[in-house]
Amino acid sequence: MKIESKPLRYAHAEGHTDVCFSEDGQHIITCGHDGDVRIWLGIEDDDPNSHCVGESALAVCFKDKRLYVANDNHTVQAYTFPAFDKDGIVTRFTAPVTQIMSSPQIEVLGCCSENMESKICNLEGGAPLFVMTEHKGPVLSVAICPHMKYAATACGDGVLRIWDIDTQKIVKEVTCVPKINTFYAAKVLCRISFEPTEGKYLAYPNNREIILLDSESWGQRLTFTHNSIKCAISQCLFSPCGQYIAGSTLAGQIAVWEVQSGTCIGIIEHPTSHNVSAMAWSPKGNGVLAYCDIAGQLGMLVNCYGQDSNKVNGDSEDIEMVERDDNDELVENLIHNYESDDDNAISLEKIKNDTLGLTTEQESRPQSRHAASAPSAVPPQPPFQPSATPAHLEHRTPGVAGNVRC
Known part of the structure; x- marks a missing residue:
C-alpha cells in the first residue's frame, strides 16, 4: 500500500505554522503567524473552530485535555479543551517560544526559546523542573525520553546537546545544526525525537540523512536516507509505536522509514516544494501523518505504515458486520425463547422493532x-x-x- 497525500488546505497566513493532534486523535490543532489557533475535525473540515491568541503563535501542544500555546507575549499559555478558556500560564521566556512538546508517557512539557534557554515544566506551571542554559544561540527544538532520564536540545549555535535530567549536566554534544542567530532565519529546524516506547534511540537530522543514537552508549546505531532526497532534512519524528520514523526536507519532501529494517516505505513530494514547518503523527496508530508548511497550509499523509490507514485499527465495515451479527444473534435468542402456536404467531419484524429499534422496509412503506x-x-x-x-x-x-x- 503506497503512501497517499491528501490535498493541501489553507490553514493560516504565510509563516511558521505548527500542528498537533488531540490525544484521542479526533482533532487536528494548528497555529500560525496570524495569531490564530484552529481546531479541525479532519483534513476535510471546511469550518474549523478558530480562536485568536495574539498577533502570532509559533507552537501548540495538546496534553491531558488542555492546549498549550506559545503566543507573542513569549509565554506558554494553557487553554481548556474544547471550550478554549484560559487556564493559567505554564512558563515565561524573554524571547519567542520556538517549540512545545510532550508525550503520553511523560507528565511534563518541554519548552524552548530564542532566548537560548530550554525548560522542562510542570503542566500546572510554577518553577521549572530543569532549565538548560548553556546554549549559545536560539534553541530550535527539545525532546524528552519517555523515562524522564534524558533530554536533548538542538541549538542555533550548531550543537545538539544531550542532558542528564537527574544531574542536570551535558552527557553528549553533536555538531549537526546549521548556525543561525534567530529562529526566524532558520531553514533547518533540526527537530529531534526520542523513541517513544522505551527511549532507546534518539533520532536527529544531519544533512540528507537521519541518524539514530543509542541512548546507552550514545554511539551511532542506524542511518536513514534515500537517493531521492534532494536536500537537507529539517526534522524527524518517531511514530507512536516507535516502529516508523518520518523526516521532512527543505524542499517539502516527506519520507517514512521502517526502523527495524531501514526500508523506506515511500517519499511524498510537496506540490509547491515549500519547507515543512511541523509534523504530527495521529495517536490512533493508524499511519496518518499531519503536517504544515511555511506557507500556512495543512496537509495529511495516509497509509504511512504501508497498510490502509482505515484498516490498521479495524475496518469500519468489519465493525458494522460484527454489530449486525450480534443483532441477528439477539433476534434468534428471542425467537427461541418464545413459545408459538397457531393462535399466537411470532412476528420477526415486531421483535426487531421492540428490541433493536429496527424498521423493516415493508413496515416503513405505506401498504395498499x-x-x-x-x-x-x-x-x-x-x-x-x-x-x-x-x-x-x-x-x-x-x-x-x-x-x-x-
Whole structure:
C-alpha cells in the first residue's frame, strides 16, 4: 500500500505554522503567524473552530485535555479543551517560544526559546523542573525520553546537546545544526525525537540523512536516507509505536522509514516544494501523518505504515458486520425463547422493532389494502369526504367505504 497525500488546505497566513493532534486523535490543532489557533475535525473540515491568541503563535501542544500555546507575549499559555478558556500560564521566556512538546508517557512539557534557554515544566506551571542554559544561540527544538532520564536540545549555535535530567549536566554534544542567530532565519529546524516506547534511540537530522543514537552508549546505531532526497532534512519524528520514523526536507519532501529494517516505505513530494514547518503523527496508530508548511497550509499523509490507514485499527465495515451479527444473534435468542402456536404467531419484524429499534422496509412503506368482496346486493356507500370523487366519474367497487385507490 503506497503512501497517499491528501490535498493541501489553507490553514493560516504565510509563516511558521505548527500542528498537533488531540490525544484521542479526533482533532487536528494548528497555529500560525496570524495569531490564530484552529481546531479541525479532519483534513476535510471546511469550518474549523478558530480562536485568536495574539498577533502570532509559533507552537501548540495538546496534553491531558488542555492546549498549550506559545503566543507573542513569549509565554506558554494553557487553554481548556474544547471550550478554549484560559487556564493559567505554564512558563515565561524573554524571547519567542520556538517549540512545545510532550508525550503520553511523560507528565511534563518541554519548552524552548530564542532566548537560548530550554525548560522542562510542570503542566500546572510554577518553577521549572530543569532549565538548560548553556546554549549559545536560539534553541530550535527539545525532546524528552519517555523515562524522564534524558533530554536533548538542538541549538542555533550548531550543537545538539544531550542532558542528564537527574544531574542536570551535558552527557553528549553533536555538531549537526546549521548556525543561525534567530529562529526566524532558520531553514533547518533540526527537530529531534526520542523513541517513544522505551527511549532507546534518539533520532536527529544531519544533512540528507537521519541518524539514530543509542541512548546507552550514545554511539551511532542506524542511518536513514534515500537517493531521492534532494536536500537537507529539517526534522524527524518517531511514530507512536516507535516502529516508523518520518523526516521532512527543505524542499517539502516527506519520507517514512521502517526502523527495524531501514526500508523506506515511500517519499511524498510537496506540490509547491515549500519547507515543512511541523509534523504530527495521529495517536490512533493508524499511519496518518499531519503536517504544515511555511506557507500556512495543512496537509495529511495516509497509509504511512504501508497498510490502509482505515484498516490498521479495524475496518469500519468489519465493525458494522460484527454489530449486525450480534443483532441477528439477539433476534434468534428471542425467537427461541418464545413459545408459538397457531393462535399466537411470532412476528420477526415486531421483535426487531421492540428490541433493536429496527424498521423493516415493508413496515416503513405505506401498504395498499384490498377490501374483501361484499355481496352484490349491498349498494355502494355514498362519498363521506368533501374531496371524494363523485360516483359517476370514477369506478367505485361495491362494498368499499369511500374511494380506496390501490
